[in-house]
Amino acid sequence: MVKTEDLIDxxxxxxxxxxxxxxxxSTYLRRYPDMPRPVLDLGAGRPRLWLRPQVLRWLRSRQSEPLSVGDDS
Structure with a gap:
C-alpha cells in the first residue's frame, strides 16, 4: 500500500x-540505472511521482560512492 504522503514529484x-x-x-535516471524509477509516470510532459523512502534509501546507498550531487548537466 502506498502512502500518499510518501509521494514526491x-x-x-x-x-x-x-x-x-x-x-x-531525468539526467540522473539515465546516468544511474539503479536509481528508483517513478511509481507513477503518465508520459511525456505529464506528472511523474516517486516514493520518498526509495529515493532516500538509494541516496544513502550511494553516499559511499561519488555521486554527482549538484551536477545537473
Whole structure:
C-alpha cells in the first residue's frame, strides 16, 4: 500500500539530490540505472511521482560512492 504522503514529484527528488532543476532528475535516471524509477509516470510532459523512502534509501546507498550531487548537466 502506498502512502500518499510518501509521494514526491521531480521537484521533490531534485531537492533530495540537491539538484538545481527538476529537469535534472531525468539526467540522473539515465546516468544511474539503479536509481528508483517513478511509481507513477503518465508520459511525456505529464506528472511523474516517486516514493520518498526509495529515493532516500538509494541516496544513502550511494553516499559511499561519488555521486554527482549538484551536477545537473
Amino acid at each position: 521531480a521537484q521533490g527528488v531534485a531537492g533530495l539530490l540537491r539538484l538545481s532543476h527538476a529537469n535534472s532528475v
